[in-house]
Amino acid sequence: MSDDLTLMPVGRDENLAGKVYRQLRQALMRGRLRPGQRLVHRVVAADLKVSLTPVREALLRLASEGALTLDARGIAVVPHLPPERYAEILALRIELEGRAAEAAARRADPEAVAAMAAIHARLAAAKAAGALEAVLAENEAFHFALIELAAMPVLAKLVESLWMQCGPTIRLRYERPAGAPPGQHPHLALLAALRRHDAAAARAAIVEDLQGNGRVLLELLSGRADPA
Structure with a gap:
């Protein structure tokens, strides 16, 4: 597996470790990094055109937050989530994003x-x-537009942390061939609920979205899914 990254160079007009951290956090949340991918300090530093120190600080911070692991040599690695850990993250996302959907429906314009x-x-x-x-x-943008509409900043921080941990795993879902959906996409049901200010229906739609994709990923992580 290649260690190359596709990241934008950062400037030097603000805290470099913070900028590196935000770049890597976004890459994790958007699934731009794959489970098992190594983040070698010198490769990341060269890609971002910064020294090793801010890269080391950013990677250690992400490791402390559970988004990365460190191997025996101290190299940061995007973890392969075991099924039980992904199931826990999924359950928390369902609860938190469901609450956000309810709040968003009440505030929707x-x-x-x-x-x-x-x-x-x-x-x-x-x-x-x-x-x-x-x-x-776009999938990340849709979910976080809902979070922003909910105007619940504490909840938003919790959801961001969960997305950092599961973003690379979500990528696995979209790398698999997808058949025709059985019915209306849950996003469309969510949008209709927001227009009606129907909090219960908004929650039900986001739960359906998360549970549907979650089942596929749990089967994949458990080795029960058919090979792609």
């Missing part, structure tokens, strides 16, 4: 819902085109 609908349209187009990186980015 036409402009916010239209913006989320546009994100979903881009997501659908990216899926149709087989553009994996765009799918991952």
Whole structure:
């Protein structure tokens, strides 16, 4: 597996360790890093055009947050989540994002819902085109637009932490061939619920979305899924 990364160079006008941390955090959340990928200090530093010190600080911070692990040589590795850990993360996401959906439904305005609908349209187009990186980015954007609409900053921080831990695993879901969905995409049901200010329906839609993809990933992580 290649150790190369695709990251934007960072500037030197603010705390470098913080900027490196945010770049890597976003890469984890968007699934741009794969389970098992090694983050070698010198490779990351060269990609970001910074010295080793801020890279080391950022990687240690991410490891302390459970987003990375350190091997025997101190090299940061994107972990392979065991099924039971992913199941715990999924259960927490269902609870927290379900609460966010309820709050968002009460606060929803036409402009916010239209913006989320546009994100979903881009997501659908990216899926149709087989553009994996765009799918991952738009999927993250949709979920965090919902979180932002909920206006629950403490909950948002908790959800970000969970996404950092499971983002690379979510990538595995979208790398697999997907058949035709059995019915309406849960995102569309969520958007309809937001327009009606229906908190219960909004929660049900996001739970359906998370549980449906979660079942596929749990089968994959448990070795029960058919090979791609």
